[in-house]
Amino acid sequence: MSGANARGRLSPASGGGGDSEPRSAGSRTRSVSATRGRKPSPRPGRDAAAAAAEEKKPAAVPTLLPSLSVPAGMRRQELLLRSGLSLDASCSSDASTDSFCSRASTGRIGRPTFGARKKKTLCQTDHKIVSMLEREVGLASANDVPGLKRRCSWVTANTEPCYAAFHDEEWGVPVHDDKVLFELLVLSGALAELTWPTILNKRPIFREVFMDFDPVLVSKLSEKKIIAPGSPSSTLLSEQKLRGVIENARQILKIVEEFGTFDKYCWSFVNNKPILSRFRYPRQVPVKTSKADAISKDLVRRGFRSVGPTVVYTFMQVSGMTNDHLISCYRFAECAAAATGSNTTVGSETNSDSSNRATEQQMNGTNGLAADIARTIDELSIS
Secondary structure, rough: HHHHHHHHOOOOOOOOOOOOOOOHHHHHHHHHHHHOOOOOOOOOOOOOOOOOOHOEEEEEEOOOOOOOOOHHHHHHHHHHHHOOOOOHHHHHHHOOOOOHHHHHHHHHHHHHHHHHHHHHHHHHHHHHHHHHHHHHHHHHHHHHOOOOOOOOOOOOOOHHHHHHHHHHHHOOOOOOOOOHHHHHHHHHHOOOOHHHHHHHHHHHHHHHOOOHHOOOHHOOOHHHHHOOOOOOHHHHOOOOHHHHHHHHHHHEEEHHHHHHHHHHHHHHHHHOOEEEOOOOOOOOOEEEEEEHHHHHHHHHHOOOOOOOOHHHHHHHHOOOOOOOOOOOOOOHHHHHHOEEEEOOOOOOOOOHHHHHHHHHHHHHHHHHHHHHHHHHHHHHOOO
16 A cells, blocks of 8 residues: 555656646656755665765865876885985976975975085085095105206196207297297297107208298298199198298298397297296196287287297297196206296296295295195085
């Protein structure tokens, strides 16, 4: 009886009530749509605990970054903690929304890394100090070895003998002979195409081709014969350089007429005083200077060729117009002594002041070295 009543209530065609009316097709469609949109109620026989767990389960949030998921980030953090490492910049940016990563900004996670980085920095500083001490002490001990002369750093055990001899005998020695000055100017310009060892090995050929660098004889040379294929000069320099040597010889003769000698013209730019640079390290030696640039411009104005600032400064070095030997090189003091009889420029210093300072530097070299080492250690410690 009860089942019949239930079926009667559920049936749309039942006439259980006097006020019930037959429903239209549109009302039936709306009723079905509303029924489908509702969430189905849990089945009566379902476990209550499972239903409660399902209700507590958070709704799925659409992932904006497919490459990053919360479990993966947590696993990454857990691995980092187990390995004793802190979150690096990439990890902290990936997990910036997580509360666990926010603790990294407080320093709780970053302490082990800070100590490791500090220890690594100290180790690197120690290595720098040790290497610097080894280098400096090695250089200092070389001065104490009897019979061992310290040279400029560009002269090594593998340097060709002709190049080492050039450093020991000519480079930086004041020159006042017009022929030698002309020769050194030509050789300095040849560095654009050759190296010093090659130039020095071919030096006899240079002197033979250019008449021992007599400006009068070179100015009379025939350019056609000099640049002719198969001639000895063709193996030395390019055609442009060979023509430039002859033209420079002609311009030197004009300078001789004006100044009396080419020597007076060249040394007038440095007030007839060799310049002591007093460089301690090779990196301090310049390629060109403002003085070389001024000389170069004047030479070009007079018609010289291949006399750029770099070539001119090389010429100043080899001719002794500037003493660019390192102060640790034994030739520094010898080249300075070669200028005896004339004042030597060290900025605004006189020759006597420079000699006194050179002697003081040699006597107190150990103290100066210790001061440099202490200053370097302080700088490295601060950094």
